[in-house]
């Protein structure tokens with residue numbers, strides 16, 4: 001039974017094999033020598049084909065009309081880096097930028113690679129605080145180039161801290177005779193001064209409201225400490241594994257938000273398609289990732305659940321069919337989303353100057369999940385001590401599973417609802433403010449197995465609703481609601497061609513929809529995003545080797561915000577852009593306005609970096 005799942009598993013196990021530190025010292029030396037000769041070979045190759053530009057479709061970053069001050073943080077060539085310490089560099093705020101305040105700070109990761117290589121997960125940490133989680137692009141023989149730009153203004157206090165901090169970058173890459181790609185990376189931060197003084201950071205709005213609009217005063221890392229021969233993330237290996245970090249907060253915190261970074265790998269890379277254990281057992285299947293298709297990340301504080309995360313199903317650049325993601329990469333793959341949990345209601349429990357613990361676990365997890373977090377704290381500048389109390393705290397999980405199969409064919413329905421809520425007050429110089437935090441989730445996964453186990457259809461939706469409201473003397477000082485809908489539809493079939501060859505067909509639809517609304521007392525604001533990708537892929541596989549293949553992707557991205565709108569309708573097939581329409585019109589029915597192409601230049605840089 002040479003099913004897609006076997007194939008998938010094979011590609012995956014190769015990845016696994018490469019990720020395991022299996023090498024004896026002798027082998028390691030051998031591999032290192034190979035790495036050397038590979039590099040030499042590449043440098044001496046004359047190649048006139050320009051590198052292909054890979055990119056993720058996303059809105060440009062709105063920056064002020066001022067000249068940014070650029071600060072190169074790191075240049076590094078990531079060759080054989082797996083199982084080695086992260087690459088470290090000293091960071092101090094740029095001394096050559098003579099501005100008091102910046103209104104925007106943008107991180108740029110720019111990389112090139114040539115040859116053959118797997119997709120590699122990587123992270124960037126400053127002082128232990130994670131500022132980027134991303135996946136490398138898979139190169140081709142003629143070379144590729146890509147860049148990721150991320151608005152990191154949120155980490156303002158960290159970035160301007162007048163002391164030397166450690167920048168750590170972990171990208172576990174392996175290089176050998178077959179996998180030759182070395183990643184050449186530049187990390188630069190652009191500091192944008194405010195357009196005028198009125199526009200800058202602390203513009204003296206109501207202090208409490210500014211606490212919601214502006215960045216935290218202090219960010220504590222909730223990650224593993226260096227030294228490490230790995231990323232600073234915690235590794236969750238199974239469903240009972242809880243990874244814990246101790247921390248202490250200052251006595252005058254009035255707001256706290258935990259920002260969590262999540263990525264899933266190896267046996268859980270495609271968790272939404274993992275088979276139910278009863279099906280695996282009944283069919284005597286071995287080496288199949290199981291535990292069914294439901295996962296949730298649970299975050300606890302001193303053992304109490306403070307929030308959950310039902311992650312977006314990011315497909316990495318080598319996932320399902322690598323040809324789908326060239327050059328348009330999967331939603332979120334170059335800049336994995338992080339998720340916020342409002343911890344303010346719990347402040348009363350942790351303002352005692354003592355050590356407390358955040359814990360991370362993943363329901364149904366298989367090896368491995370990489371999780372860590374940043375604790376954003378707002379400090380009361382007018383008082384040395386705040387006080388608070390947790391008033392209410394609830395959480396509930398409801399699961400329903402319907403399995404219906406005969407042999408290798410069947411249908412599986414998984415439905416889950418979850419809610420987490422908390423309320424608590426904090427008294428600071430801003431007054432006595434009660435904060436309510438509510439999360440509501442619903443999950444629906446329909447999986448069909450057919451064609452003697454070779455066909456799999458997965459249709460999954462996640463609704464992820466959040467609300468935070470801060471109430472001061474019975475008037476709403478601030479409230480925020482977000483609605484997210486994460487959807488994935490995956491159709492994959494393996495068609496035996498009868499001559500040791502099979503045709504692997506995989507169609508994917510990936511949707512990331514988000515609506516955010518804020519009420520800050522003096523007005524409403526909000527944004528909405530509809531981001532939808534469709535992909536169709538085919539691969540001819542002979543003796544477990546991909547002989548040929550084709551991938552096509554269409555994407556429609558619609559963003560509607562207070563400050564600007566952005567629309568893009570783009571498609572690629574076999575490395576070529578078929579059409580690309582970009583618009584900035586805020587009309588209800590955003591029609592394409594411009595027709596420029598990204599093929600020949602880095603348009604994004606022009607829009608938001610210069």
Ligand SMILES: *[C@@H]1O[C@H](CO)[C@@H](O)[C@H](O)[C@H]1NC(C)=O
Nearest residue numbers: 093095100160161162163164
């Ligand atoms: C940064 O710290 C150094 C030494 O601690 C001090 O001399 C310098 O004035 C500080 N710079 C700023 C901008 O605060």
Ligand SMILES: *[C@@H]1O[C@H](CO)[C@@H](O)[C@H](O)[C@H]1NC(C)=O
Nearest residue numbers: 235236237238239240241242
């Ligand atoms: C789960 O993972 C933890 C952490 O690696 C390990 O200590 C524990 O033995 C594992 N449990 C099972 C049931 O494998």
Ligand SMILES: *[C@@H]1O[C@H](CO)[C@@H](O)[C@H](O)[C@H]1NC(C)=O
Nearest residue numbers: 281282283284285406407408
């Ligand atoms: C699974 O293995 C058991 C024990 O070897 C055997 O009785 C059963 O028929 C097998 N089932 C299938 C579907 O192969």
Ligand SMILES: *[C@@H]1O[C@H](CO)[C@@H](O)[C@H](O)[C@H]1NC(C)=O
Nearest residue numbers: 398399400401415416417442
């Ligand atoms: C989840 O909630 C919906 C609507 O609130 C309900 O129809 C459904 O039965 C619930 N599912 C489970 C598994 O409890």
Ligand SMILES: *[C@@H]1O[C@H](CO)[C@@H](O)[C@H](O)[C@H]1NC(C)=O
Nearest residue numbers: 387389425426427432433434
């Ligand atoms: C703050 O407000 C809450 C809810 O109204 C109240 O129970 C609590 O006693 C107040 N705390 C202080 C210190 O006034």
Ligand SMILES: *[C@@H]1O[C@H](CO)[C@@H](O)[C@H](O)[C@H]1NC(C)=O
Nearest residue numbers: 440441442463464465483484
């Ligand atoms: C999330 O909010 C949307 C829009 O109000 C609603 O339709 C949906 O039922 C909500 N989902 C959950 C799980 O609360």
Ligand SMILES: *[C@@H]1O[C@H](CO)[C@@H](O)[C@H](O)[C@H]1NC(C)=O
Nearest residue numbers: 444446458459460461489509
């Ligand atoms: C996936 O399921 C949703 C309902 O959960 C349904 O509306 C949608 O049409 C399904 N998609 C496909 C492609 O079958």
Ligand SMILES: *[C@@H]1O[C@H](CO)[C@@H](O)[C@H](O)[C@H]1NC(C)=O
Nearest residue numbers: 496497498499500501542547
């Ligand atoms: C295998 O057979 C299919 C038709 O069944 C044919 O199209 C294909 O070229 C053959 N492939 C090889 C590698 O022989």
Ligand SMILES: *[C@@H]1O[C@H](CO)[C@@H](O)[C@H](O)[C@H]1NC(C)=O
Nearest residue numbers: 491505506507508535536537
């Ligand atoms: C997969 O995509 C191809 C190309 O668009 C299409 O012809 C085919 O019908 C799709 N198959 C399924 C099951 O969606």
Ligand SMILES: *[C@@H]1O[C@H](CO)[C@@H](O)[C@H](O)[C@H]1NC(C)=O
Nearest residue numbers: 556569570571579581591592
């Ligand atoms: C995107 O462009 C394609 C090709 O021109 C067109 O068929 C499709 O309707 C467009 N989609 C949207 C949402 O504008």
Ligand SMILES: *[C@@H]1O[C@H](CO)[C@@H](O)[C@H](O)[C@H]1NC(C)=O
Nearest residue numbers: 548549550551573574575576
């Ligand atoms: C894809 O493009 C390459 C050239 O870049 C070409 O050699 C190949 O035949 C194309 N494949 C298909 C299936 O169109």
